[in-house]
Amino acid sequence: MLNSRWIFLSLLLCTVLCQAEVFKPARVTASSFVITNASDNHRPETIADGVLGSNNAYWASDFKSSAKPPHWLEFEYDEAITFNEIKLDMVERYSISSLLNSFALEYWDGKEYRTIIDKPKYISEFRQAMVSSDWDLRYGAGLPTAHPVFRFSPITASKVRVVIRDSLGRLDEMTVAFNPGGEKKQDLGLPVINVAGNQVRQFVCVPPDYTLPQGVERMPLERAEGVYFCDRLGPDGFRRFFAVSKNENTVRIELSPGYYDVFALSGDFCTGSPGCSIKVQDRTWQYRQWVLPGNPEGSFFWDTFTIQVMDSGVAEFKLLGEWLLNGLLIAPVQARQDFLAAVDKLMLGNQAAKFVYRAPETNIVELPPTEQERAQGFITFNPPKEQRIFPQTTPLPEQRTSQLQFNGAAGQRLALSVAFRTLQDIPNFQLVAGAWKDSAGRTWPAAVTAVHPIRVWPQRTDHKGAGKLWNRAPELLAENSPRYLVSGTTQQYYLMLDLPQDTAPGSYQSTVSVMGEGCPTLEIPLTLEVHPFSLADIDDMYFAMYNGDANFSFLTRPENREGDILRLRDMRRHNMNSVIYPQSGWTSAEDFSACYQQVNALLDECGFPRKPMPYHNSGITADITSQVKDIVQKTGLREILFYPVDEPFSRNKLEIALQLYPEVKKVPGVRTYSTVTQNCVDKLGASLDICCYTITGYAKFQPDRIREEFARTGQEFWWYSNGAREYPAAVRYKAGFFFHRSGAKGQLYWAYDNFGRDPFSDFDSAQGDHAAIYINGGKIISTLQWEAIREGIDDFRYLRTLEQALAKHPEHPAAAGA
Structure with missing residues (x-):
């Protein structure tokens, strides 16, 4: 009993002695501070209010008036204190680049300020180490934390300050304390799994x-x-x-x-x-x-x-x-x-x-297997490409299949979907596509069937990225490899075939071998019917993706050429025929000309027709417009569409647009572009040439009315949409039949590769990822959405092909009902 009491008293005494004493300042002053609006508080006293992580309450130097460094913030006490620890809580913005780089901690000795700690390169030294070829530097460098604690020999003073030599000074909290204890132990966080009763x-x-x-x-x-x-x-x-x-x-x-x-x-x-x-x-x-x-x-x-x-x-x-x-x-x-x-x-x-898990809507009624399917170990079915197949999805009776078929025209990329519902565990399950033969039995080496298992992974499922619903969604076209299929689950595959431009019409044959341990190999006949016509050209229309990857400078850096070519060729294979001009802002005519010619050269190399490129520059002037126009005319390359304001939906953005668009139109012969609602079109009037509507109800997106009005005004009608966070069926319909019905001249999508932070996590940023593709190890990983956009534009090409054929043969019976 005595020992127990002694241990308890010792622990209590240690707790009291080891607890840090924090000194709250009597006054907090700063070299400057900023007031941005009524809801934000960036006064110096916020640095000692004990509130961490607020986007609206932290000290910031007066960036509105361009206050020059050094910036300082001072704690003053009514009487001298003795301290040996200062903690800084910096303002975090998702990366270490937002932290302070050059700063010092100082105390007042009664006559002058003396340095306690000096960090002239807190971030930059670490950044240099991260790109060093010396691994001792790269992986041995101390990590700059947003919450550094500096400990030193005790100092007695009545004033303490932080001096910041960066262009902007900002700090969330500063704590001055006397800490008699030792170093705080590292918190490793909780394990990913709950160990109780878990086999992971x-x-x-x-x-x-x-x-x-x-x-x-x-x-x-x-x-x-x-x-x-x-x-x-x-x-x-x-x-x-x-x-x-x-x-x-x-x-x-x-x-x-x-x-x-x-x-x-x-x-x-x-x-x-x-x-x-x-x-x-x-x-x-x-x-x-x-x-x-x-x-x-x-x-x-x-x-x-x-x-x-x-x-x-x-x-x-x-x-x-x-x-x-x-x-x-x-x-x-x-x-x-x-x-x-x-x-x-x-x-x-x-x-x-x-986030809230919401089970997907899909068929889960098990289909009774036939005796042959029981012996095989799985049910083979052929769902539409636009049907989302989850592990729990079960086949419909009419989807059962014993053969597969491609149909298409020369030069087209073709795809089909096949899926397997397992009736037993099947290790090393895989598909292998055979060689193609023509109708005479001759091997046709020009075409190779690519096999892609569809990868199901955790994704947000809301239409917009800020939503909080999620499930395990089918999305990625993965590389083919053996898989262990558990009984009672479904695995979907995409088969893809790129037809050469010189493919002769007719029938071709191949096979798909389905194999796995514990089940006999299944040979599925695979046929191809190549149409006796070519698809119509659609390069008089406009098709483009917004590019949003902040970590890759698309088309603007010569050292990124390999990645640029990779992306452009992928876009062209998916029926895109232009891009949003990648350079924003303006430095000089020489800089713009060099970038403009580089972009044009890359587009030419990758087979893009010479279509206009919207150029987004919120600092545009008539003089800049005139210089850009001269560069375009001298080179004879792609037209630049001037795009001062994106989505001028709010009052503030619309007011800016009302200033900039007329400014651009002072230069004769140039055309303007913006992403709009009907209100934007009404307000901007003749200063806006190409109106790219968002296809939503609040935008008053009424294609018949818009086409009729633009026939009078001479404006051009395009639309844009979300191409990455919608079901494949919806995306395909929009890109094809909807586009045809709308009568628009262009369609654009957000976005090709816009990631919040980590491309392989959809949950680490406020808006989630908006991406039609993923890039990994220098390879593009396609998605069901991206392939659906390609399929939809192909649908539009088929419609145009039909229209052209009927126009050539008005006497044909089909022409009467067209």
Whole structure:
């Protein structure tokens, strides 16, 4: 009993002695501050109000009046205090670039200010280290945190200040204290999974001296030599840690024999990742390789795959070449639902509580299998390409199929959808497409069928990105590889075929082999019917994607040429015929001319016709307009459409538009463009030439009326829409039959590749991602939405082909009802 009391009293005394004493200032003053509006408070006293993370309450120097550095903020006390710790809480804006770079902490000695801590390159030194070829620098550099705590020998003073040498000074909080205790232990956060009754194991590459919380296991690397262990302190308890090395290594994990699902993650919050190539030995003692490609700063690519653990009871993962690995999740395939729930939780991250799961609307009535299907182990069905196929989706009776068929015209990209509903567990399930033969039985090597399993992953499902609903949605056209299909689930595949321009009309034959362990190989006949006509040209119309990737300077940097060509060729394959001019703002005529000619050269190289390009510049003047016009006329290249204001829907933006559009039109012969509602068109009048409507009710989008009015005014009618966050059926309809019915001359979409932060997480930013494609390791990963836009524009081409044929043959019976 005495010992217990002594321990309790000792702990109590330690708690009292170790608790920091915080000194609240009597007065807070600053070199300057700013007032922006009634709701924002950037006065100096906000720095000591104890409120963290408010977007409206932090101290900021007077940027409206361009206050010059150094900026300072001072705490003054009525009497001298003794302190040994200062904590700064900086204003965070999703990346370290928003933090203070050059600053110092000082105290008043009665005569002058003396330096306590000086940080002249708090961010820039770290940034330099992140791009260094010296890995000791890159992975050994201390991470600049938004909440640094500076400790030093005790100082007695009545004034303390922070001096900021950056162009802008801003700070959320500053705390001055005396702390008799030691360093605060690292908080590793909670494990991804709930360990109670859960078969999912979580392995993380934490530094060797870190203590792990319950439910987290240390990555069992064979060798620690040459391995850098890093803690980036964010964005969450899984992504913040990683191990990286230039040398091959091995992870061995003891597991009972059987099949296991594996989740692997590779990415660095602060700099580019070399990725991670993982080889795993299967039962034939052969190695299968999975590749997590290298990615830019803040991108975390992840994938799931299934391995087989043999009688040795050890899973062996070989990490090849240069590699970076954050962690693994591993679970037996019998616990797949727990495994998927753990992946979902990791993807939703710290914001999970803000999102609501909503089960998708899909058919879930099981179709009784035939005896042949029972023996086969699965039901084969052929759903429409626009039907979203979830793992729980079941086939309709009329969707059963024993053969597959492509139909199309020469030069067209073709696709079809096939899916499989499993009646048993099937390891190593895969599709293999055979060679094509023509009607005479001759091999036709010019066409190759691409096979893409459709990847289902956690995504927001609302029409707009700010929505909070989510489910596991089919989206990505993944690379073909064997899969472990669990009984009672559905896996969809896309088969794609690019027909050469010189493809002769007629019939062609091939096969698709469906195979997996425990079931006989199924050979599905695959036929192709090539139409005896070519599709009509549509390059008199306008088709373009907005490009929104802030991490890739599209078409503006010569060093990005390879990535530019990759994107442009992909756009052209999907029926796009122009781009939004990538350069915004204005520096000089020479700079614009160089960029303009580079953009034109790239478009020409990738087969784009010479269509106009909208040029968004909110600082446009008549003089700049005139200079741009001269450059276009001298080079004889693509027309520039002047685009001063995007979506002038609000009163403020409309007022700006009412100033800038007439300013541009002072220059004769130029044309203007904007994304509009009917109110914008009414207000801007003749100063707006090309009116690109948002297709919503509040915009008064009434195509028949718009066409009639524009026939009188001479204006041109385009529209734009969301191409990335809608169902494939809706996107295809808009791009094809809707476009034809609207009578518009152009259609544009937001966006080709606009990501909030990490492209491979839809939950780490307020608006979510708006992307028709993903780029990973220098390869484009297409989506169902992107293919649906291509299919829709092809529908429009078929309609035009029919119209042209009927116009040539008005005597044909079909012409009477057209």
